[in-house]
Amino acid sequence: MESYEVAKAAAKALSNKKAEDILILNVAEQTVVCSYFVIGSGKSTTQVKALGDYVEEELKKAGLVPVRTEGLREGRWGVIDYGDVVVHIFNEESRLFYYLERLWDSGKNIERFED
Secondary structure (H helix, E strand, O other), X not given: OOHHHHHHHHHHHHHHOOOEEEEEEEOOOOOOOOOEEEEEEEOOHHHHHHHHHHXXXXXXXXXXXXXXXXXXXXXXXXXXXXXXXXXXXXXXXXXXXXXXXXXXXXXXXXXXXXX
8 A cells, every 4th residue: 555545544544533634744855754644633532542543443454553653542642653654643732732734834735634
């Protein structure tokens, strides 16, 4: 599966579980760490945890296993690292604080995911 397809699959999984403000950021020209960030928000710590679990379940069906997962247990902000695609799931407060889309916006690299 190509990196963009992985990013779209993660965004779709987030959408299926009612995440809000889902973005796919192409950061390939800005960093060597990965090619895409997928960002989504949950309304509660419980939803943030559930979103992370669901993304992992759905991508596992496609044969993808994360390189590592961090922070989801607390439910404020979590990262699921698939190598070339990194999924960030925030609660509303953490999303506003970190505001990753502003930090990585190059003016043409953000796609708003709508299912």
